[in-house]
Amino acid sequence: MSGLMALPLAAPAVPSAQTTGLASVALPSAAPTAPRAAAPTAAAAVGLAAVAAGRRTARQPRGGFAGAKVTLDVKGTAGRSLSDARVVVCAGVTFPEGRKLRVAVVGGGPAGASAADALAQQGVETFLIERKLDNCKPCGGAIPLCMIDEFDLPKDIVDRQVRKMTMISPTNKEVQIGQTLKDDEYIGMVRREVLDDFLRQRAKKNGATLINGLFMGMTLPQNKDESYVLTYNDYEGEDGNARKGEKKTLEVDVVIGADGANSRVAKDIEAGDYEYAIAFQERMRIPEQKMDYYKDRAEMYVGEDVSPDFYAWVFPKSDHVAVGTGTVVDKKGIQKYQQGIRDRAATRIEGGDIIRVEAHPIPEHPRPWRVKDRAILVGDAAGYVTKCSGEGIYFAAKSGRMCAETIVKNSQQGARMIDEADLMEHLREWDGKYGPTYLVLDLLQKIFYTSDAARESFVELCEEEYVQKVTFDSYLYKTVQGNDPVGDLKLGWKTLSSLYKYKNQKTPDPMRTLA
Numbered sequence: 001m002s003g004l005m006a007l008p009l010a011a012p013a014v015p016s017a018q019t020t021g022l023a024s025v026a027l028p029s030a031a032p033t034a035p036r037a038a039a040p041t042a043a044a045a046v047g048l049a050a051v052a053a054g055r056r057t058a059r060q061p062r063g064g065f066a067g068a069k070v071t072l073d074v075k076g077t078a079g080r081s082l083s084d085a086r087v088v089v090c091a092g093v094t095f096p097e098g099r100k101l102r103v104a105v106v107g108g109g110p111a112g113a114s115a116a117d118a119l120a121q122q123g124v125e126t127f128l129i130e131r132k133l134d135n136c137k138p139c140g141g142a143i144p145l146c147m148i149d150e151f152d153l154p155k156d157i158v159d160r161q162v163r164k165m166t167m168i169s170p171t172n173k174e175v176q177i178g179q180t181l182k183d184d185e186y187i188g189m190v191r192r193e194v195l196d197d198f199l200r201q202r203a204k205k206n207g208a209t210l211i212n213g214l215f216m217g218m219t220l221p222q223n224k225d226e227s228y229v230l231t232y233n234d235y236e237g238e239d240g241n242a243r244k245g246e247k248k249t250l251e252v253d254v255v256i257g258a259d260g261a262n263s264r265v266a267k268d269i270e271a272g273d274y275e276y277a278i279a280f281q282e283r284m285r286i287p288e289q290k291m292d293y294y295k296d297r298a299e300m301y302v303g304e305d306v307s308p309d310f311y312a313w314v315f316p317k318s319d320h321v322a323v324g325t326g327t328v329v330d331k332k333g334i335q336k337y338q339q340g341i342r343d344r345a346a347t348r349i350e351g352g353d354i355i356r357v358e359a360h361p362i363p364e365h366p367r368p369w370r371v372k373d374r375a376i377l378v379g380d381a382a383g384y385v386t387k388c389s390g391e392g393i394y395f396a397a398k399s400g401r402m403c404a405e406t407i408v409k410n411s412q413q414g415a416r417m418i419d420e421a422d423l424m425e426h427l428r429e430w431d432g433k434y435g436p437t438y439l440v441l442d443l444l445q446k447i448f449y450t451s452d453a454a455r456e457s458f459v460e461l462c463e464e465e466y467v468q469k470v471t472f473d474s475y476l477y478k479t480v481q482g483n484d485p486v487g488d489l490k491l492g493w494k495t496l497s498s499l500y501k502y503k504n505q506k507t508p509d510p511m512r513t514l515a
Helices: 110-121 145-150 192-205 264-268 288-293 331-344 393-410 420-448 452-461 465-477 485-503
Strands: 102-106 125-130 160-162 164-168 174-177 187-189 209-219 228-234 246-252 254-257 276-285 297-301 312-316 321-327 353-363 375-377
Touching: 102 110, 102 228, 102 246, 110 125, 110 192, 110 393, 125 192, 125 246, 145 187, 145 393, 145 465, 164 452, 174 465, 192 209, 192 393, 209 246, 209 264, 228 254, 254 264, 254 393, 264 375, 276 331, 312 331, 321 331, 375 420, 393 420, 420 452, 452 485, 465 485
Parallel strands: 102 125, 102 254, 125 209, 164 297, 254 375
Antiparallel strands: 160 187, 164 174, 209 228, 228 246, 276 321, 276 353, 297 312, 312 321
16 A cells, blocks of 8 residues: 555655455465575564465476577567577676576566666666556555655656645544645655556666566576576467467576565465455545545544554545555454445545445565575565555565666676575665664554554644654655654653553543534
């Protein structure tokens, strides 16, 4: 998901969601059973489950550099084999002239498209595999201001510039936040179908081969001299086979799994399982006069009626709003909580027509393992969605780009082979840079999402100007803020006082009616 959650302890934030009813949502499968050692990383410590994973014992077909053939039929590569290089390629060995490192990126969302773009720009032979090129992924669609310049996004890709955020407590107490924003600061609201297509097309323009195909699985190398052989259904073409797809294979040196929470790449490399939330969202077209209220405003609701451990939202899009919620602890009750947000926001969305229903699993913490040999996970596949806020778009795109930059550097712009140690360098950099953000948001969720009393306290704290400044600065620019010791001490005391007050309140405040 992706939206902004006001946080009373320095940190960034956001939500997202979507499909066609809970029954149709594909959920992550159970973890393997035998344990395996994991590299110690900061971000992996966030909510890390003791998930077991076992290595496969069945003998797999060998897909080596010495003989496997590429049957991909794009841009003149039909029948091409890595054995044409006539050299045994090991990690660190420079490729012969005309041969470049070959990388397959599975998944064409922000993570995969950003990785493919960065690789292709630097001369790495890149293949981007995405089945649903016209699909709009379930997502709230909020992006931080820094992403627009950092990823060179066109200004018109942003549907709405949100400068007002309304926090609404379990008793409908409303707190308006955003007063610390400068005139040129805002939260961008985008449609994923628009953003993802832009990023994919840019990667293609910069040299990546875009494949309209469904990744089915891959044969892992049995030693450092062998390649990965990916199998996928190719949906390109105008003949009858385009609908059911034509089975093809692709042989590459490196695989980047950017294929979301239900990642097939993660399953193939036995990356382990993780806890996940279900996010449910309805897109509604509401009357024009009601839409005017949301032209630069987003709303976030908390309370047991809308989510037992998360929050619900109303986010503006180009000509409609997204109304949704999410939960980890009561996935089967998601539609009950969706009805809760419909009821709470009824006066503001009354007369709206549902134009799309969407749902999706959202990872709650990084997978136990994110790298195996020359395969690595990024974005939702790796579990890079923040707790408390559910933000994923920026961190997905950033992880894809950072991973690609590490591959480019360590392969000398695609001139030499890389190995697991090269990819682990990316994980160390990622965890060092964003580990504190995940830890802070995990702590906030544990403190404020436990009861309606804690949620009332949470919303009350959002009235504090210091909280608003720290929250927006952290979110918009993706750095954990809070460099004022006096302000932090005052906030800490106020937080404890507020939590004590609401926890020991004998008579809850009456439910307010929203205007």
